[in-house]
Amino acid sequence: SQELEQSPQSLIVQEGKNLTINCTSSKTLYGLYWYKQKYGEGLIFLMMLQKGGEEKSHEKITAKLDEKKQQSSLHITASQPSHAGIYLCGADIWGRGSTLGRLYFGRGTQLTVWP
Amino acid sequence: SAVISQKPSRDICQRGTSLTIQCQVDSQVTMMFWYRQQPGQSLTLIATANQGSEATYESGFVIDKFPISRPNLTFSTLTVSNMSPEDSSIYLCSVDTGYYTFGSGTRLTVV
Numbered sequence: 001s002q003e004l005e006q007s008p009q010s011l012i013v014q015e016g017k018n019l020t021i022n023c024t025s026s027k028t029l030y031g032l033y034w035y036k037q038k039y040g041e042g043l044i045f046l047m048m049l050q051k052g053g054e055e056k057s058h059e060k061i062t063a064k065l066d067e068k069k070q071q072s073s074l075h076i077t078a079s080q081p082s083h084a085g086i087y088l089c090g091a092d093i094w095g096r097g098s099t100l101g102r103l104y105f106g107r108g109t110q111l112t113v114w115p
Numbered sequence: 116s117a118v119i120s121q122k123p124s125r126d127i128c129q130r131g132t133s134l135t136i137q138c139q140v141d142s143q144v145t146m147m148f149w150y151r152q153q154p155g156q157s158l159t160l161i162a163t164a165n166q167g168s169e170a171t172y173e174s175g176f177v178i179d180k181f182p183i184s185r186p187n188l189t190f191s192t193l194t195v196s197n198m199s200p201e202d203s204s205i206y207l208c209s210v211d212t213g214y215y216t217f218g219s220g221t222r223l224t225v226v
Contacts, residue, residue: 033215035217040125040205040220041219042207042217042218043217043220045116045214045215045216045217048214088157088158090215092215102148102160102163103158103160103215104160105157105159106157107156107157
């Protein structure tokens with residue numbers, strides 16, 4: 001099965017601190033997706049990265065895909081309690097539109113932000 | 116991006132019974148994906164549902180346990196059959212309309 005390692009498993013930070021979550025694939029990625037999940041709920045799309053070296057930002061969240069397209073990081077600047085939740089990376093190793101198109105997910109990172 | 120309406124949002128069911136989960140998309144899509152997220156675990160793909168053909172199941176998942184219907188390009192159902200406590204999970208549907216969008220999930224508890 002696709003190996004997608006996500007770290008750390010959990011993260012507890014004080015409000016205002018920066019943090020980084022990593023996602024590493026054993027295979028080259030056609031796409032890397034970042035989602036946020038609140039406990040027991042669905043997934044909220046954050047960002048999609050497809051090109052090696054690509055970097056995207058939305059508000060205080062920045063995601064990068066390395067040149068070799070096998071590792072991605074999600075960085076949150078000046079964290080807030082509203083950032084708390086489970087962050088999941090999803091890997092596309094087949095390419096969208098393929099009959100095998102689907103995502104493989106990491107185990108997630110539980111983020112807690114305390115005031 | 117597509118908007119997916121998934122229901123029920125949660126249910127508590129007796130072992131041995133079945134539950135059908137519905138996903139309605141606000142646009143036509145070729146493929147719909149069904150995932151399971153067991154407690155403390157990541158998402159695992161159950162099957163891919165194409166309109167007009169049988170669903171394709173991943174290793175470890177069978178049609179008798181998780182029958183899927185796909186009557187048109189905007190709707191699909193997943194049934195969890197003959198449930199046991201091990202089926203307690205969050206079930207999510209997903210579509211690709213530019214990026215993979217997910218429904219709000221169905222939180223199933225089997226007692």
